[in-house]
Amino acid sequence: MLVTGGEPLAQRNVIGLLKALLTESATVQLETAGAHDLARVPDGVSIIMDIKTPGSGEEKRNRWENLSHLKAGDEIKFVINDRDDYEWTRQIIIDKSLADLKAALLLSPAWNYLPPAKLVSWILKDQLPARLQIQQHKYIWGAEVTGV
Numbered sequence: 437m438l439v440t441g442g443e444p445l446a447q448r449n450v451i452g453l454l455k456a457l458l459t460e461s462a463t464v465q466l467e468t469a470g471a472h473d474l475a476r477v478p479d480g481v482s483i484i485m486d487i488k489t490p491g492s493g494e495e496k497r498n499r500w501e502n503l504s505h506l507k508a509g510d511e512i513k514f515v516i517n518d519r520d521d522y523e524w525t526r527q528i529i530i531d532k533s534l535a536d537l538k539a540a541l542l543l544s545p546a547w548n549y550l551p552p553a554k555l556v557s558w559i560l561k562d563q564l565p566a567r568l569q570i571q572q573h574k575y576i577w578g579a580e581v582t583g584v
Contacts, residue, residue, distance in 0.1 A: 437457045437460075437461045437463065437464050437465070438465045438466075438467060439453065439454060439457070439464070439465065439466050439467070440466075440467035440484075443468065443469050443471065443472065444466060444467070444468060445466075445468050445471075445472035445473075445474075445477075446472060451476055451477070451478065454466060454477065454478050454481050455478050458478060458480050458481065463482070464480065464481045464482065465481065465482045465483075465484060466481050466482070466483050466484065467484040467486075468483065468484070468485055468486070469485075469486045469488065469494075469497065470485040470486055470487060470488075470497075470498060470499055470502050471497040471498070471499055472499070473499070473501075473502070474499075474502045474505040474506075475505055477505070482509055482510055482511075483505070483506060483510040483511070484510070484511040484513060485502060485506065485510070485511070485512055485513065486512075486513050486514070486515070487512060487513070487514050487525075487528065489514055489515060489516060489517065489521040489524055489525060490520065490521060490524055491515075491516075491517030491518060491520065491521040491546070491549075492515065492517070500532070503532060503534070503537065506537050506539045507537075507538070507539070508538035508539070509538075509539070510537075510539040510540070511539055511540045511541075511542055512534060512537070512539050512540070512541050512542065513542040513543075513544060513569065514528075514541075514542070514543050514544065515544045515545075515546050516543055516544065516545055516546060516550055516555055517546045517549045517550060518549065518550060519558070521546075522543075522555065522558050525543065526562060526564060529541060529564065529565070529566070535565040540567060541564075541565060541566035541567065542566065542567055542568075542569040543555060543559060543564075543566045543567070543568060543569065544568075544569040544570060544571065545568075545570065547571055547574050547579055548579070552568060552570055555568060556568055
């Protein structure tokens with residue numbers, strides 16, 4: 437089960453929902469922008485946390501103390517708009533020792549801003565300990581299709 441959409445942690449009853457889902461499913465994931473405190477997320481929930489890059493215009497919303505709540509099996513996602521976002525991300529990975537967290541590091545090229553092949557070339561050249569993630573639904577059905 438994946439709890440996502442908007443910002444789940446901004447919803448009053450999401451912690452109760454996560455606890456209930458844990459009793460029903462072996463796998464419960466929470467996808468969050470990381471701007472809210474992760475300390476209250478129940479043990480057993482896998483966290484997918486976005487870190488906002490400067491190109492998003494939301495960089496100031498990053499709650500760096502949330503990194504201490506991540507564990508093996510969690511994921512940290514960066515959406516990369518351009519080379520400046522990539523360089524910022526690369527430096528954050530180094531400065532915050534993100535590879536040591538054992539959470540998967542995912543870099544996603546921003547749709548219509550950065551070709552995936554370009555981002556892959558930077559990752560490979562720098563041997564960055566990260567994986568490429570693309571918004572598959574946009575490649576399959578197009579950017580305007582909703583509900584998929």
